Amino acid sequence: MNISEIMIPTIHSISSDKSVSHAARLMSQYQMDSLVVIDHGELVGLVTSRDVLTAHPNRIVADAMCNQMHYLLADQNIWEAHHYFLNENVKLAIVLDEEQVSGMITKETVEMKIAEYKDPLSGLYRAPYIQFIGESYLRKQIPFHLLFIDLNDFGRINKQYGHPFGDDVIRTYSAVLSSIAEDQGDHLCRYAGDEFVLISTAPIALIEQYIDLISRPTNVLDITVSAAVGHVNGCEDPDFFKRSWRELIAQASLESSAIKAQKTASALPS
Amino acid sequence: MFGDSSVYSRKATLSLKISEFEVPPMQDLLIIGRKAPIGPEAVRRMAEALSPEQFTLLKIDHPKIEAVLLRNSLLQMMDEKLLMKIILEESERMISESMVLRSELKIALSVQREVDLL
Incomplete structure (x- = not known):
């Protein structure tokens, strides 16, 4: 707007x-x-x-x-x-x-x-905010890392414990992600239902720590929650600034879906 | 018919005093309070209209005084910082935020020299 x-x-x-x-x-x-x-x-x-x-x-x-x-x-x-x-x-x-x-x-x-662009449940900004930050960085040619964070089995949590509890999980998990983002002055949003996007300009070593921390099963409100993280590294891709925000977010989300599918496949009995 | 012998009249008495308008009316300097009814820019414009290029406005950082308008000739005779220090020291005791003070400032040079006779 x-x-x-x-x-x-x-x-x-x-x-x-x-x-x-x-x-x-x-x-x-x-x-x-x-x-x-x-x-x-x-x-x-x-x-x-x-x-x-x-x-x-x-x-x-x-x-x-x-x-x-x-x-x-x-x-x-x-x-x-x-x-x-x-x-x-x-x-x-x-x-x-x-x-x-x-x-x-x-x-x-x-x-x-x-x-109006703030998500009332999590207190985080919604997708248009992160799009503004991403496009602004692309325009100014500031390299950044894009993390697409998709909670695993969130549908099951809703079905097993009820939607109000699912809301509590989103709220608590958002606070955990915020504490990570706030430490580095990064930008976080609730992209959609159980999906979050983080933009960071932190060094790759720290990004790897983020991914490890977020991917690892965590205890949230006495249940175990984990997430699949898709990562686009703008610091290494020579064509990064030629790509649109839409392309970058698509790549990160597809990567998180692939990781999720991989985990599901490995969990199935052979 | 009523016999009305009283006479109704309305009169006004005018009193007129004429004297010369001094140009400029602000003498040598004006000290302008922070909440005075006339602000520094208005004073500057007034001075410029009445006596073009003869006054300088100095805005200052002071709790009660916002600015001082000074006659340029004073600044040519004395160092600005020294002059302002004296003006502020003397005026801040009596000025309030809502006042504009007018002041006359004369500088008299007193010299005594001793020379060798040939």
Whole structure:
């Protein structure tokens, strides 16, 4: 989803020589929390309701506005906006479309939209998040490891213990995976029902430890849970950046399916 | 018919005082409080409109004072840091965040030299 789809498209402006009390009146009239400050056709600042509340009403807007403006592009996606707001520690940005001001966007709006992409059961982001990270790394040519983690026999757990217990297993297992991902600043999502995707830029030795740890049968809520892990190593594949996100995720998921099938076959009596 | 002998009238008395408007009205320096009704940019614009290129606005990091407007000639006579130190030391005792102080600052040089007679 692009910023242009959730931004405030209407912009109201004021000149910097107007009073703060006039700015407050305009904000009330337009029911806006901020006004862009334009002098002689040039954007010079932004005055918010907070500025208006803290400055003396007799002051001119130039003495109350913030002239360090933050810009986002209309075609950037909400994940980029989310990262931008977190990194810059700002609450509002002006949206530009072909170098023209086309709207405004608040951190709050972005966070509300991002929350829709969070899985309520596990608290992890869903597939669009990891896709954004993966595509962003591919675009910036940052090599990474892609792990596709598929729980083994999850259908059996649901059938044997009931779906609420299955939900508990997903929740607990997600917390275990999160603790691994958080340690390295990696990116994790719940891709689908019992499937998770991890993107990591950690060294291969650590990735091998991850795979070993995740593949090994683990006690979760007094039952044994294991997972099949498909791995795409972007650090060794010379054509890695020529491939699409879709191709990479397909390869990793097929690999995890193959591992799962292999384990099932070896468990069958010969 | 009622005989009404009282007369109703409304009068206004005007009092007019005329004096010369001093240009610029801010003398040598203005010290602007953080929550003063007139902010630094407005002061700068006012000074620039009334006395172009004669004043400099210095924004400062101070709990009560936001900026000081200084006549350029003062900065040519004295080191800026020294001048600001003196101004802040003296003004911070009486200024509040919501005030703008006006000040006159004159620098008089006193010299005494001793020379050898030929």
